[in-house]
Amino acid sequence: DAEKKPAVIFVLGGPGSGKGTQCANVVEHFGYTHLSAGDLLRAEIKSGSENGTMIQNMIKEGKIVPSEVTIKLLQKAMQESGNDKFLIDGFPRNEENRAAFEAVTKIEPAFVLFFDCPEEEMERRILSRNQGREDDNIETIRKRFNVFLESSLPVVEYYESKGKVRKVDAAKSVEEVFEAVKAIFTPKEE
C-alpha cells in the first residue's frame, strides 16, 4: 500500500547502560520521538488500567511483560506523536517481543543502537539513581541482569547476524558516549 512506514531504531542495552539518557540527547539533536517501553509500562501502572497490577508485579520481578501489552502501548504512542521517526528504547527484550512487533506492525528497524556496558558499572549507576523505581533494589537488579543475558542479548545477536547492530562503548562519560552516538546518526560524506 501507499502508506509510508515510520522509521524505527531499537535502542538496546542492559539495565542502567544509559539508554534513556542518550535517547534524550538524540531527540534534541536529530528530531526523533523517544518511546521508552519501560516508561510506557510504568505510566500504564499509574493510570490504574486493568493491566496495571500485572505489569507492576512483572517489573518488580524483572520479568518481561507479555508483548501484546507492550506493543499496544508502543503503537498508540507512535500514532499520537505525529512524528514518523522513533527511538524505541528497551524493546524488544526477547525473541517473542521481536517477532510479534514485526508481525503486528510490519516494521523492521533501520538499525539497532546497542549500549555495551559492564555489569558492575550498570549496577553502580542504578543504585545511585534514586528515582524511586520499584525495580532499583539489588535483588531485582540481579534478576534484571539475568533476564538481559538470557533473553535480550539473543535479540541483539539476531540483529548482529543481519548486520544491523551499531555498538557503542557505554562505560564512558555521558558526553563521550554521545559523541559516538552522534557519529552513528550523522550521514557520512562520500
Ligand code: UP5
Ligand atoms: N548514567 C547514564 N549514562 C551514564 C554515563 N555514561 N556515565 C555515568 N552515569 C550515567 O541511566 C541510568 C543511570 O545512570 C541514570 O542515573 C543516569 O543519569 C546514569 P539511564 O539512562 O536511565 O539507563 P537505562 O539504560 O535507560 O536504564 P533503565 O534502568 O531504564 O534500563 P532497564 O532496561 O532496566 O529499564 P526499562 O525501563 O527499560 O525496563 C524496566 C522493566 O520494565 C524491565 O525490567 C521489564 O520488567 C519491563 N519491561 C518489559 O517487560 N518490556 C519492555 O519492552 C520494556 C520493559
Ligand code: MG
Ligand atoms: Mg531507561
